[in-house]
Amino acid sequence: xxxxxxxxxxxxxxxxxxxxxxxxxxxxxxxxxxxxxxxxxxxxxxxxxxxxxxxxxxxxxxxxxxxxxxxxxxxxxxxxxxxxxxxxxxxxxxxxxxxxxxxxxxxxxxxxxxxxxxxxxxxxxxxxxxxxxxxxxxxxxxxxxxxxxxxxxxxxxxxxxxxxxxxxxxxxxxxx
Numbered sequence: 748x749x750x751x752x753x754x755x756x757x758x759x760x761x762x763x764x765x766x767x768x769x770x771x772x773x774x775x776x777x778x779x780x781x782x783x784x785x786x787x788x789x790x791x792x793x794x795x796x797x798x799x800x801x802x803x804x805x806x807x808x809x810x811x812x813x814x815x816x817x818x819x820x821x822x823x824x825x826x827x828x829x830x831x832x833x834x835x836x837x838x839x840x841x842x843x844x845x846x847x848x849x850x851x852x853x854x855x856x857x858x859x860x861x862x863x864x865x866x867x868x869x870x871x872x873x874x875x876x877x878x879x880x881x882x883x884x885x886x887x888x889x890x891x892x893x894x895x896x897x898x899x900x901x902x903x904x905x906x907x908x909x910x911x912x913x914x915x916x917x918x919x920x921x922x923x
Contacts, residue, residue, distance in 0.1 A: 766806045766809060766810070767810075769803075769806050769810075769841070769842075770806065770807075770809075770810035770813050770814075772841060773807075773810070773814070773818075773839065773841055773844075773846060774813065774814065774817045774818045776839035776840075776841065776846070777794070777814075777818040777820075777839050777846060777848065778817075778818055780837045780838070780839050780848065781818075781819065781837070781848070784837060784850070784853075784854065785859065785862075786853045786854065788819045789819070790819065790852075790853050791819050791820065791821035792819065792820065792821060792848050792849060792850075792852065792853050793820065793821050793822045793823070793824060793848075793849065794814060794818070794820045794822070794823045794824070794846055794847070794848060795824050795826060795831075795832060795836075795846070795847040795848075795849070796823060796824065796825045796826065796844055796845075796846050796847075797826050797827070797828065797829055797832075797844065797845045797846075797847065798825065798827070798843055798844040798845075799827050799843075800843040800844070803842075803843050803844050804825050807823065807825050807844070808825065811823050829845075829847075832847055832849075833849055833851065834922075835849065835850045835851060835922055836848060836849050836850060837850060854919075856919055856922065859919055860916060860919050860920065863912055863915055863916045863919070864916065866912050867909065867912050867913065867916065870905055870908055870909045870912060871909070873901075873905050874902065874905045874906065874909065877898055877901050877902045877905060878902065880898055881895075881898055881899065881902065
């Protein structure tokens with residue numbers, strides 16, 4: 748049996764912890780952005796990191812293997828300006844850095860538009876059902892308050908989802 752580990756100040760590296768926190772924040776942002784766009788993790792894409800801060804460049808370079816393995820990146824380019832970027836990119840904004848992911852090879856626009864139109868139809872049906880329920884005075888007056896409140900929350904949720912779907916549809920249609 749071995750002794751209980753002993754804390755040693757020489758093994759504590761606060762600067763490395765800050766660097767790793769920055770890398771983890773970037774990876775989390777990239778993964779969230781990809782997930783919002785329904786991009787499968789199996790689809791690799793280059794990351795274009797725009798920063799003029801030398802310290803951030805070092806952190807990004809240090810985290811290169813983490814980005815490739817944990818955020819489905821095929822490669823990482825660290826640039827100083829946006830002049831070489833195309834029009835269609837996902838972006839992740841960090842402190843002193845912006846990361847862009849080109850979408851051209853990641854999304855089948857027609858397929859995504861079709862999926863979003865089906866989602867919109869489904870949401871329209873759900874919204875109609877909830878609105879009909881809430882416009883029924885018998886339901887509103889006789890149902891328990893928590894049930895009526897739950898329906899109002901559903902209505903709010905569906906309207907929010909509908910706004911996001913419509914916004915995304917318009918964005919994709921404008922890029923075709």
